[in-house]
Amino acid sequence: MHRRGRVHWLLLATGAAIVVLAVLAALSAESPEGAAQEFMVALAKGDATTLADRSYFKPPRERASKIESWKKTLDRAEYFRFVWRFKGFTVLPNDRATVSMDFVRDAGTKWAYEENFSLDLVKDGGRWKVDVLGLSREMYPALPR
Numbered sequence: 001m002h003r004r005g006r007v008h009w010l011l012l013a014t015g016a017a018i019v020v021l022a023v024l025a026a027l028s029a030e031s032p033e034g035a036a037q038e039f040m041v042a043l044a045k046g047d048a049t050t051l052a053d054r055s056y057f058k059p060p061r062e063r064a065s066k067i068e069s070w071k072k073t074l075d076r077a078e079y080f081r082f083v084w085r086f087k088g089f090t091v092l093p094n095d096r097a098t099v100s101m102d103f104v105r106d107a108g109t110k111w112a113y114e115e116n117f118s119l120d121l122v123k124d125g126g127r128w129k130v131d132v133l134g135l136s137r138e139m140y141p142a143l144p145r
Helices: 010-027 032-045 048-053 063-077
Strands: 080-094 096-105 114-125 125-130
Touching: 032 048, 032 080, 032 114, 032 125, 048 063, 063 125
Parallel strands: none
Antiparallel strands: 080 096, 096 114, 114 125
């Protein structure tokens, strides 16, 4: 028997779960560090498409042009090995951010050592993208220009 005015516990649990998911979705907005991580993983794996999608150029370039530039870069740096560790990020005014990291070039060799580098990011179309023209050429060889 059901009593009038009472709500089933399963209905309440479902409503609470929806509220929790909505809050988590709102809080999980993309961070500059997450975008930088996606960029660095694509660079390590040689994924020109993801690099093009996560790259910011001023003046803007067509996606196909970005992909072709990254393919040339990745081809020239085929044997370049590196590792990185992010140290943190700073959000700046005007939809900009900086992610600082320790970067080791020639990883796996006895003369490898950590260096400090940073990635400058720009929020473009609601997504954080790495400002490729701001990357140090000391960090990675043959970067697109």
